[in-house]
Amino acid sequence: MDSATPPILKVEGMSVDIKVPAGMLHAVNRIDFSVNPGETFCIVGESGCGKTMTSLALMRLLPRSAKLTADKLEFDGHDLLNMSEARMAELRGDRLGMIFQDPMTSLNPVYTIGDQLEEVYLRHRKSTRKEARARAEFMLERVGIMSPALRLRQYPHQLSGGLRQRVMIAMTLMCEPRLVIADEPTTALDVTVQVQILQLLARLQKEFGMAIILITHNLGIVARMADHLAVMYAGKIVETGSAVDVFTRPQHPYTQGLLRCMPTHDHGAQVSRLGSIPGIVPSLIGEQHGCGFRNRCEFARDICASGEIELRTPQGASAYRCVLSPDERPARVVEAAQ
Amino acid sequence: MNVQPAMSAAVAAQESPALEISGVGRSFHVGAGFLRKGKTLRAVDDVNLTVRRGEVLGIVGESGSGKTTLSRMMLGLMKPTDGSIRMDGQDIRTISRSDLSRKVQPIFQDPYSSLNPRKTIGQIISLPLETHGNGTPAERRAAVEQMMLQVGLPPRLIHSYPSQLSGGQRQRVAIARALMIRPEILICDEPTSALDVSVQAQILNLLKDLRETFNLTYIFITHDLGILEYIADRVAVMYMGRVVEEAPARQLMRNPRHPYAHALLGSMLTPDPTLDLPDLHLGRGFPDPLNPPTGCSFHPRCPKAMPECSNLAPKPLRNDNGMVECHLYREGNPQ
Amino acid sequence: MTDALVKGPAAEPEVIAPSPREEMRRRAKSHVGLIFGGTVVILVALIAIFAPFLAPYDPYDQDLTRRLVDPVWKTGNWGNILGTDALGRDYLSRLIYGARISLMVGFGAALIAGTVGSVIGILGGYFGGRVDSVVVYLINVKLALPGLLIALSLVSIVGGSVTALVLILGFLTWDRYAVVTRSVAQQLRGNDFITAARAVGASQTRIILGELLPNVANQIIVIASLEIAIVILIEAALSFLGLGVKPPEPSWGLMISEARNFMFFKPHLIAIPGFAIFLLVIAINMAGDGLRDVTAPEGRN
Numbered sequence: 016m017d018s019a020t021p022p023i024l025k026v027e028g029m030s031v032d033i034k035v036p037a038g039m040l041h042a043v044n045r046i047d048f049s050v051n052p053g054e055t056f057c058i059v060g061e062s063g064c065g066k067t068m069t070s071l072a073l074m075r076l077l078p079r080s081a082k083l084t085a086d087k088l089e090f091d092g093h094d095l096l097n098m099s100e101a102r103m104a105e106l107r108g109d110r111l112g113m114i115f116q117d118p119m120t121s122l123n124p125v126y127t128i129g130d131q132l133e134e135v136y137l138r139h140r141k142s143t144r145k146e147a148r149a150r151a152e153f154m155l156e157r158v159g160i161m162s163p164a165l166r167l168r169q170y171p172h173q174l175s176g177g178l179r180q181r182v183m184i185a186m187t188l189m190c191e192p193r194l195v196i197a198d199e200p201t202t203a204l205d206v207t208v209q210v211q212i213l214q215l216l217a218r219l220q221k222e223f224g225m226a227i228i229l230i231t232h233n234l235g236i237v238a239r240m241a242d243h244l245a246v247m248y249a250g251k252i253v254e255t256g257s258a259v260d261v262f263t264r265p266q267h268p269y270t271q272g273l274l275r276c277m278p279t280h281d282h283g284a285q286v287s288r289l290g291s292i293p294g295i296v297p298s299l300i301g302e303q304h305g306c307g308f309r310n311r312c313e314f315a316r317d318i319c320a321s322g323e324i325e326l327r328t329p330q331g332a333s334a335y336r337c338v339l340s341p342d343e344r345p346a347r348v349v350e351a352a353q
Numbered sequence: 354m355n356v357q358p359a360m361s362a363a364v365a366a367q368e369s370p371a372l373e374i375s376g377v378g379r380s381f382h383v384g385a386g387f388l389r390k391g392k393t394l395r396a397v398d399d400v401n402l403t404v405r406r407g408e409v410l411g412i413v414g415e416s417g418s419g420k421t422t423l424s425r426m427m428l429g430l431m432k433p434t435d436g437s438i439r440m441d442g443q444d445i446r447t448i449s450r451s452d453l454s455r456k457v458q459p460i461f462q463d464p465y466s467s468l469n470p471r472k473t474i475g476q477i478i479s480l481p482l483e484t485h486g487n488g489t490p491a492e493r494r495a496a497v498e499q500m501m502l503q504v505g506l507p508p509r510l511i512h513s514y515p516s517q518l519s520g521g522q523r524q525r526v527a528i529a530r531a532l533m534i535r536p537e538i539l540i541c542d543e544p545t546s547a548l549d550v551s552v553q554a555q556i557l558n559l560l561k562d563l564r565e566t567f568n569l570t571y572i573f574i575t576h577d578l579g580i581l582e583y584i585a586d587r588v589a590v591m592y593m594g595r596v597v598e599e600a601p602a603r604q605l606m607r608n609p610r611h612p613y614a615h616a617l618l619g620s621m622l623t624p625d626p627t628l629d630l631p632d633l634h635l636g637r638g639f640p641d642p643l644n645p646p647t648g649c650s651f652h653p654r655c656p657k658a659m660p661e662c663s664n665l666a667p668k669p670l671r672n673d674n675g676m677v678e679c680h681l682y683r684e685g686n687p688q
Numbered sequence: 689m690t691d692a693l694v695k696g697p698a699a700e701p702e703v704i705a706p707s708p709r710e711e712m713r714r715r716a717k718s719h720v721g722l723i724f725g726g727t728v729v730i731l732v733a734l735i736a737i738f739a740p741f742l743a744p745y746d747p748y749d750q751d752l753t754r755r756l757v758d759p760v761w762k763t764g765n766w767g768n769i770l771g772t773d774a775l776g777r778d779y780l781s782r783l784i785y786g787a788r789i790s791l792m793v794g795f796g797a798a799l800i801a802g803t804v805g806s807v808i809g810i811l812g813g814y815f816g817g818r819v820d821s822v823v824v825y826l827i828n829v830k831l832a833l834p835g836l837l838i839a840l841s842l843v844s845i846v847g848g849s850v851t852a853l854v855l856i857l858g859f860l861t862w863d864r865y866a867v868v869t870r871s872v873a874q875q876l877r878g879n880d881f882i883t884a885a886r887a888v889g890a891s892q893t894r895i896i897l898g899e900l901l902p903n904v905a906n907q908i909i910v911i912a913s914l915e916i917a918i919v920i921l922i923e924a925a926l927s928f929l930g931l932g933v934k935p936p937e938p939s940w941g942l943m944i945s946e947a948r949n950f951m952f953f954k955p956h957l958i959a960i961p962g963f964a965i966f967l968l969v970i971a972i973n974m975a976g977d978g979l980r981d982v983t984a985p986e987g988r989n
Contacts, residue, residue, distance in 0.1 A: 036714065036715070037706075061549035061550065061551065061552075062520075062549055176416075205415035205416055205576065206415065206576055206577070206617065206620040206621075207415065207616050207617065207620045207633060207635055208415075209620065210619070210620045210622070210631060210633055211635065213630055214630050214632070217630060232549065233622065234624040235621070235622025235623055235624050236622055237624070238622070238623070238624040238625055238626045238628070239622055239625075239626075239628060239629060239630050241626070258626040259626045261626075262624055262625070262626040263626070272551060273551060274624060275554075276550045276551050276553065276554035277550065277623070277624055278557075278579035278580055278582055278583040288558055288561070289554040289557055289558055289583060290554060291551055291552075291554035291555040291558055292551035292554075292555075293555070295519045295521065296519070428887050429887075430883065430886055451889040453889070454887060454889035455889075458887060458888070459883065459884060459887050461880040461883070461884070462880075466879040466880045466881065467879075467880035467881050467883075467884055468881055469881040469899055469902070470708070470903065471708075471902035471903055472902070480885065480888060480890070480898075481888040481889075484885075484888050484889050484890045484891075484894065485888075485889065513707065514707050516707075517706070517707055527884070530884065530888075531884075533888075534888065
């Protein structure tokens with residue numbers, strides 16, 4: 016994973032604990048990952064796995080009740096963990112951008128598109144209104160919005176969902192950030208628009224050379240976008256590696272289960288049943304021991320319940336946290352139902 | 354497709370399709386107010402669909418395609434402005450609310466808003482029985498527990514509240530409620546899109562099982578063709594209120610004819626890391642439903658648009674197992 | 689695929705959260721305002737109910753030979769703990785009976801206003817359209833009325849009695865219930881559980897009473913608690929002005945009014961009923977706020 020260039024983001028032992036009435040909720044539990052410059056790193060997982068808390072933690076936008084701890088949290092040579100709030104505010108929107116799921120609530124309805132785009136630029140760059148306007152127009156054009164001069168005078172509610180997300184992307188890219196964190200950027204959009212927005216992101220990434228952390232629950236998006244990825248479950252990264260490795264040779268039972276749940280498109284060859292993962296996500300409140308997936312895992316045994324599950328790093332495959340390697344697990348009764 | 358008036362009701366119920374939608378349209382007046390004339394929004398326009406007993410008809414479309422309006426009309430919760438909907442050969446306008454509820458029941462998208470947060474699971478599931486005055490309290494309770502087992506809910510959850518359950522469990526409760534009065538048709542409006550992938554698969558498998566157990570007919574509304582490939586027999590593709598293509602599910606997946614169906618199929622992202630993002634060649638001009646484009650409503654986004662598409666609305670071209678509404682396909686030129 | 693994996697619905701189907709009632713009880717237990725306010729309100733209510741057993745004397749019994757007796761902390765005389773008023777009536781007994789009037793007017797008016805307002809608001813919010821236009825019109829008319837002036841003039845026409853006050857204040861304070869229940873009903877109307885109830889063939893009455901009302905009830909109770917406090921204050925003010933409860937009834941407002949002439953010589957005559965009003969109103973407000981906090985964030989996790 017390591018190349019000559021140092022990673023743009025390095026996360027080691029990061030945890031997010033949230034105080035809730037019933038106790039301490041361990042939303043993110045000692046995760047490590049790093050993102051290389053210019054690559055797309057996907058964090059994939061289901062609701063409640065901690066992926067959104069991870070993105071908020073990286074932006075230092077966690078709710079007040081949440082506590083962030085980490086051994087190391089380094090972005091582009093800056094220590095994010097101990098950075099002052101004022102410095103952090105300078106960084107956000109400048110070198111560190113964020114795209115949210117709902118473009119409607121992340122744009123302010125009482126200001127025009129132009130006002131909001133220019134504001135970002137004026138805050139971080141010494142420039143005149145005129146330069147900012149020119150930059151905003153340029154960016155709108157880059158995100159594929161036709162007649163940008165007209166759009167700059169419009170308000171968010173005058174745009175469709177897809178256009179608003181394009182505006183949001185333009186706003187994030189105003190200052191050419193080195194890293195963009197996109198949290199479910201296309202979940203609220205129609206499927207055809209989703210593909211168009213993802214294509215746009217991929218094209219802009221090449222153009223501006225930024226790294227993207229893409230947070231999503233959609234495995235299809237991950238497969239098509241990611242260079243590297245991390246699969247999160249119950250606050251932990253259970254598997255991480257290159258996209259090709261994870262999708263062609265998934266190592267962790269959870270990743271394997273998730274991939275079996277996807278309706279595969281085989282041009283008409285109908286499957287009679289989908290694979291599914293029985294059970295529900297465990298509570299993350301209180302001390303967490305062992306593997307978080309064990310109550311839904313068909314291979315679970317006693318050792319899964321205790322201690323920290325070590326990360327295994329096999330040759331030529333992704334790293335994963337499971338006490339059993341895929342070879343050690345009993346063979347499945349293959350496709351008996353079919 | 355027309356039911357002969359001479360045919361007796363009983364015979365009609367035997368032989369007629371479970372659901373027959375002919376020429377159904379629904380308009381809304383929006384923006385009207387004091388001294389202001391509103392505009393007409395054509396949410397559903399001239400939809401013709403026939404669903405056989407035991408069949409699963411998938412309806413696929415994006416936001417604003419009119420699929421939810423259509424589902425509300427099929428449930429009898431909204432009256433069509435044009436056309437008619439028949440169930441077992443009988444126009445639903447002539448069926449009483451209570452009888453209609455025994456024929457058709459909904460499953461909704463959001464399992465959070467579809468269950469009353471102030472009621473226990475038992476109360477929620479037994480509501481249909483209470484409404485219809487079926488059985489004694491003890492019998493109802495037994496029926497509720499029986500149904501809970503059938504949808505995979507442990508009966509001890511009977512006294513729990515919706516807020517105590519996970520999304521998947523809630524959707525099971527909604528399914529149990531819908532099945533309590535043994536309807537013939539279930540209208541599932543995006544029943545899994547609010548759920549996690551692993552739970553989605555559980556619910557889809559459950560719906561597939563229940564279809565056999567209870568002999569159900571499904572109308573399955575979704576934006577995700579992948580789900581329809583798994584569950585549907587036939588698929589109707591909707592765009593801006595109209596059905597633009599209808600075909601057996603396999604055929605549609607293998608060989609979509611309408612350019613929009615093609616784009617939808619292309620938007621399916623299979624988890625294959627060797628593939629790149631598909632290029633849909635779609636225009637980005639989003640039509641305003643209040644000022645729909647002239648001619649074919651898809652032409653501003655269509656990669657295959659021809660000059661005539663912008664001024665002439667295509668006529669539906671039907672054959673034995675489907676229809677398509679596009680200028681690319683005409684009588685005598687059924688590619 | 690293995691059968692266990694495919695068929696098993698929920699291998700370990702656990703409940704993921706405490707029930708709403710447990711959750712509410714837990715929040716209530718740690719809410720100081722609710723506990724204090726609730727305790728005071730319940731105590732005052734108990735005192736009002738058991739007034740005949742608690743009051744040492746008849747509150748109407750005059751003894752002109754024992755006028756303006758000082759309370760126990762000045763005289764050391766435990767016969768009249770809070771002393772007597774200008775007509776020689778036992779002040780403690782009058783205070784105890786006065787709680788009855790305050791609470792009766794407060795709760796009575798809230799009951800009427802709550803019923804009227806909630807019915808109007810729920811109907812408007814649930815049905816929408818023309819019904820709602822009428823409801824909005826009614827609310828606007830009500831809001832444009834000078835409520836207190838009308839109360840004053842009505843009381844001066846029909847005369848002050850507890851019944852008259854309950855009716856007049858009840859029909860003058862329904863607007864807030866209507867406004868809030870209308871907007872809640874409007875939000876709920878769009879929820880799928882209402883649609884589901886319609887789809888199983890439930891009647892409108894059943895939907896309103898069985899599905900809607902349980903979800904609006906919390907809000908009604910919260911508004912009621914705040915409105916009760918306001919009505920109690922209005923009653924005291926009207927009685928103080930001589931337009932409310934008529935002498936010799938022992939209303940707290942009237943007690944303050946009667947003590948006006950001795951304000952400088954016997955300040956406790958004003959301070960005691962004044963403090964009683966203050967304590968009751970602040971307790972009701974705290975309880976109301978507490979109820980809102982405890983019941984508000986519900987259903988979602």
